Amino acid sequence: MGLPTRMLRIRKATIEDVRLLHTMILEFADFEKIRHEVTITEKLLARDGFGDSPRFHTLMAEWSNQAAGYAMYFPFYSSFFGPGLFLEDVYVFEAFRSRGVGKALMAEVASAALEAGFAIVRWEVLDWNQNAIDFYRKLGAAITDEWKPVLLEGDALKRLASARLSSATSSP
Amino acid sequence: MGLPTRMLRIRKATIEDVRLLHTMILEFADFEKIRHEVTITEKLLARDGFGDSPRFHTLMAEWSNQAAGYAMYFPFYSSFFGPGLFLEDVYVFEAFRSRGVGKALMAEVASAALEAGFAIVRWEVLDWNQNAIDFYRKLGAAITDEWKPVLLEGDALKRLASARLSSATSSP
Numbered sequence: 001m002g003l004p005t006r007m008l009r010i011r012k013a014t015i016e017d018v019r020l021l022h023t024m025i026l027e028f029a030d031f032e033k034i035r036h037e038v039t040i041t042e043k044l045l046a047r048d049g050f051g052d053s054p055r056f057h058t059l060m061a062e063w064s065n066q067a068a069g070y071a072m073y074f075p076f077y078s079s080f081f082g083p084g085l086f087l088e089d090v091y092v093f094e095a096f097r098s099r100g101v102g103k104a105l106m107a108e109v110a111s112a113a114l115e116a117g118f119a120i121v122r123w124e125v126l127d128w129n130q131n132a133i134d135f136y137r138k139l140g141a142a143i144t145d146e147w148k149p150v151l152l153e154g155d156a157l158k159r160l161a162s163a164r165l166s167s168a169t170s171s172p
Numbered sequence: 173m174g175l176p177t178r179m180l181r182i183r184k185a186t187i188e189d190v191r192l193l194h195t196m197i198l199e200f201a202d203f204e205k206i207r208h209e210v211t212i213t214e215k216l217l218a219r220d221g222f223g224d225s226p227r228f229h230t231l232m233a234e235w236s237n238q239a240a241g242y243a244m245y246f247p248f249y250s251s252f253f254g255p256g257l258f259l260e261d262v263y264v265f266e267a268f269r270s271r272g273v274g275k276a277l278m279a280e281v282a283s284a285a286l287e288a289g290f291a292i293v294r295w296e297v298l299d300w301n302q303n304a305i306d307f308y309r310k311l312g313a314a315i316t317d318e319w320k321p322v323l324l325e326g327d328a329l330k331r332l333a334s335a336r337l338s339s340a341t342s343s344p
Binding site for chain 2 (some may be wrong): 007008009010025028029034037038040049055056059072075076077080081083086088089103104106107110111113114119120121123124125126128133136139140141143144145146148151152153154156158159160161162163164165
């Protein structure tokens with residue numbers, strides 16, 4: 001399909017990649033202008049991504065054996081449509097852009113979804129990132145305007161949890 | 173905390189609840205005006221939610237032993253902030269609204285998140301659902317305008333998967 005496969009390689013990350021992955025995530029956060037808020041650590045990434053039941057999967061893109069980008073994803077569940085993969089991050093270092101690295105990472109995630117029998121891959125895009133929006137539209141993705149992400153954390157999360165009925169039971 | 177706990181009860185759904193859950197999901201899809209697109213079946217819900225390693229968790233709200241609403245959630249992973257719970261659905265039948273049912277369901281999910289050591293609960297809201305937006309704001313949730321959900325499915329997903337590098341490996 002025309003990509004220079006001898007130069008570009010996609011591989012699964014291992015626990016040996018945790019330091020590199022952390023660096024890549026911080027650079028991605030820089031790009032998204034929220035690095036000052038990031039709390040993730042190498043320790044958390046190692047615990048959550050590379051143990052017996054990993055909470056996420058990571059792909060590394062290498063260009064002539066140099067780290068060029070990464071993708072991170074995990075399963076999600078749509079009550080309306082069933083299981084799918086949530087592409088949390090896909091990021092390509094600036095020096096390696098416009099060489100098909102991002103598309104190769106996303107193709108790998110799409111392929112993993114189909115192999116698992118899932119019919120959907122979803123992710124999110126920043127509304128100011130027109131390059132990304134154009135790229136995703138070209139892939140045939142639907143960008144939905146009417147859904148807004150909502151986040152609850154910190155004291156507000158604790159306050160809500162304290163309103164739990166005493167008789168209730170739950171599991172994470 | 174003032175809720176009438178004798179009348180309102182939150183419990184974990186079991187496989188016996190699959191038919192009821194499917195009905196509730198369809199009613200929720202009606203409310204969200206996308207029932208015509210819904211493909212989920214009782215069989216999929218049973219397989220994915222109530223087996224050995226469930227892909228989602230479901231809570232049922234009962235008011236004086238009548239089904240009043242439900243919540244469905246699963247773990248997600250933020251590369252910037254670590255693990256959290258994704259609240260896929262929270263829905264209360266019209267006849268049971270304004271009685272604290274939705275808040276009790278969400279409090280249970282918040283509590284499950286904290287018990288698991290997670291610091292975030294996230295979900296999505298439709299931009300025309302002002303009642304929900306007001307309710308979530310009152311809880312202290314942040315509604316983000318700059319992130320747009322993106323979905324890839326069907327032929328477009330298959331087309332992307334076919335662009336996979338032949339040397340790549342992946343897992344769902």
